[in-house]
Amino acid sequence: MQLNIMFVGGPNTRRDYHIEEGEELFYQLKGDMCLKVIENEKHKDVHIREGEMFLLPARIPHSPQRQANTVGLVVERRRLLTETDCLRYYVDNTTDILFEKWFYCQNLGTQLVPIITEFMGSMQCKLGKPDPNEVFRQPPFQMNTMNVMSPFSFKDWLDKQRPLLSKGTSIEIFGTPFETEAVVFGPGQTETTVPQSDVWIWQLEGSSRLTMNKQEFTLSAGDSFIIPEQSQYQWWRDEGTVALFVVQNPERKRP
DSSP, X not given: OOEEEEEXXXXXXXXXXXXXXXXXXXXXXXXXXXXXXXXXXXXXXXXEOTTEEEEEOTTOOEEEEEOTTOEEEEEEEOOOTTOOEEEEEEOTTSOOEEEEEEEOOSOHHHHHHHHHHHHHTSHHHHHSSOOTTOOOOOOSSOOOOSXXXXXXXXXXXXXXXXXXXXXXXXXXXXXXXXXXXXXXXOSEEEEEEOOSXXXXXXXXXXXXXXXXXXXXXXXXXXXXXXXXXXXEEEEEEOTTOEEEEEEEOGXXXXX
């Protein structure tokens, strides 16, 4: 799959920061979380509360902190073959690099464990100081200098859009500065071919019907569906439909 749709629970408290060339969409379903980021060489805590949505730009070091009994949605995409991820640790209370590993990410869940294990057994971890004999590589890309957005209540945003949605108008949440296309649809019909990206549909309210490969699927409130890349589909949305439509197209990447 080109899209990774994850519902992540806690607890998960970590020291490492992850850097990737794609974006991450966060939507906190139960409880609150804290996303630690490095914004323009400064530490910043982004508190994403229950019901809030947040889009993390590409190339910003981030470290999710989750408490017990919390659940959040996270959406990210498959890496291009030309893209590189980094797992990085910082010297306490600074943005000086303590330890880092660059790698091509195929499965973050399995690839992080050996890197974290290596760090936990290192002298850098024990002493809290970088190895004086190690020269950190030049990053293959520039870190993002944009300021991150403030998380917002998705319900409050959605309620303001209901008059337009009821008329069949689709509304994009984040807009052109981002590669993530997160669109909310009301009633209506769509017939198109998916390009080089998956589409994830989450039926929030009402019902809809989707036809793909001569098969018909019915979506009720709470259901979700992934349309694989390069698929042709038809989507009929009944009155009362509110559906979230997410695409992460790397062709929209910003330098």
